[in-house]
Amino acid sequence: MLRILRPAIARRYIHNINVPFQDDLTPAELDDFNLGDFQHYQESPSVLAHKSKLLTFEDYTVLDEPVIFNSKLTDPYMNLALEQHIYNQMPKPAANNTNRLLFYVNSPCVVVGKNQNPWKEVNLPLLNMLGIPLLRRYSGGGTVVHDLGNVNFSFMTTKEKFDRFTFAHAVSKGVNGCNGKQVQVNERGDIVTTDGFKVSGSAYKLSKGKSYHHGTMLLNSNLKVLSKLLSRSDKLGVVDAMNSVASVKSKVTNLEIESSAFIQSVSQQFEHEYGLDESVKVVEVNNDTDLPQQIQDTADELRSWQWKFGKTPKFTHELTNKSHNFTIKFHVHKSAIIEKYELTTDSDEIREKFKYLEKYISENELEYTGSNVAGYVLDDDISDWIGECIDGTV
Numbered sequence: 001m002l003r004i005l006r007p008a009i010a011r012r013y014i015h016n017i018n019v020p021f022q023d024d025l026t027p028a029e030l031d032d033f034n035l036g037d038f039q040h041y042q043e044s045p046s047v048l049a050h051k052s053k054l055l056t057f058e059d060y061t062v063l064d065e066p067v068i069f070n071s072k073l074t075d076p077y078m079n080l081a082l083e084q085h086i087y088n089q090m091p092k093p094a095a096n097n098t099n100r101l102l103f104y105v106n107s108p109c110v111v112v113g114k115n116q117n118p119w120k121e122v123n124l125p126l127l128n129m130l131g132i133p134l135l136r137r138y139s140g141g142g143t144v145v146h147d148l149g150n151v152n153f154s155f156m157t158t159k160e161k162f163d164r165f166t167f168a169h170a171v172s173k174g175v176n177g178c179n180g181k182q183v184q185v186n187e188r189g190d191i192v193t194t195d196g197f198k199v200s201g202s203a204y205k206l207s208k209g210k211s212y213h214h215g216t217m218l219l220n221s222n223l224k225v226l227s228k229l230l231s232r233s234d235k236l237g238v239v240d241a242m243n244s245v246a247s248v249k250s251k252v253t254n255l256e257i258e259s260s261a262f263i264q265s266v267s268q269q270f271e272h273e274y275g276l277d278e279s280v281k282v283v284e285v286n287n288d289t290d291l292p293q294q295i296q297d298t299a300d301e302l303r304s305w306q307w308k309f310g311k312t313p314k315f316t317h318e319l320t321n322k323s324h325n326f327t328i329k330f331h332v333h334k335s336a337i338i339e340k341y342e343l344t345t346d347s348d349e350i351r352e353k354f355k356y357l358e359k360y361i362s363e364n365e366l367e368y369t370g371s372n373v374a375g376y377v378l379d380d381d382i383s384d385w386i387g388e389c390i391d392g393t394v
Helices: 027-032 045-053 057-061 076-089 124-130 166-176 223-229 259-274 293-303 348-353 355-363 370-374 380-390
Strands: 002-005 012-014 067-071 100-104 109-112 134-136 144-146 150-158 183-185 191-193 198-207 210-218 238-240 281-285 315-321 326-333 337-344
Touching: 057 067, 057 076, 057 281, 067 076, 067 259, 076 100, 076 109, 076 134, 076 150, 076 210, 076 293, 100 259, 124 223, 124 380, 144 223, 150 166, 150 259, 166 183, 166 191, 166 198, 166 210, 166 259, 315 380, 337 355, 348 355, 370 380
Parallel strands: 067 100, 067 281, 109 134
Antiparallel strands: 002 012, 002 281, 100 150, 109 144, 150 210, 183 191, 191 198, 198 210, 238 315, 315 326, 326 337
């Protein structure tokens, strides 16, 4: 079901209007219930005309005017795919204003930037232990944690009008109208409280004459879990990410306002700054909305190991085992395939434990996962240790 909303205004639902009766009643039953006159029911011309004017989700994505989309989905893969589809479908702006604004809230997940290294940015063993998914988005920027306590926003406009500060200021104005903590935009384009705590970071994409600026706003997130998911201890080894983009660490806090208040206030700011003479249409997307297959296909790509991990630029991962007194450095190249490893030890016995791993990667492609590597190590203790250090799988 696709729902068109206006804040604090009567809601309008889009659905199919069905004939009120099935054709399985007998003539006697029709007489008993005085339904005989209705057995040849037809919709009036006015009803048919009304139905013909109802727009589908796809109609709104290509509408030649500003539109706000409010997703009620919480599947992070579907929401990122939805964002990508709306961006792709948005008419390439010319003279008309076709700006888009999307809001969505995800169930717990960690999202890395397109050019980042998850082994470096994320505590993968903890992530896997908690069953929290990792996603790689289509834009650059740093790693963020999503949960039901934050709201993600995405502002889409022309490439010509792209400015990393413009919409951040619009969001700040919206937040400052919620009667909560006051915020401002810093020199990096982040939204911070007046005492310097970060509440929102942003990432950007520019292509095909269009651009988007998206970010996450911390409202009531679990900051303790957030911190642990993005903290790696020394025992997980040293990752040299080389060409990957590193995240910038910042102290963060929650705004402690309701998501509905944030969405309404920022929507009003969007309408004030980017609307036309008429009110901006607000389209709600939920589980009943008829979405195109392209969105599901994109979500499936986002779920794939090859996209999440295989798109990582080449890197090395060095692990030190103090109990057995050795160091091993894995060289991981394109598609997150192990190119080789370097084993530093004085023990021939330790070298013997790795002979099958050495033989396998010399003849085959082996994706860099803990369970893959651990399966070729001839010592249960070392095997479990390596799997735990790489990503928590053994």
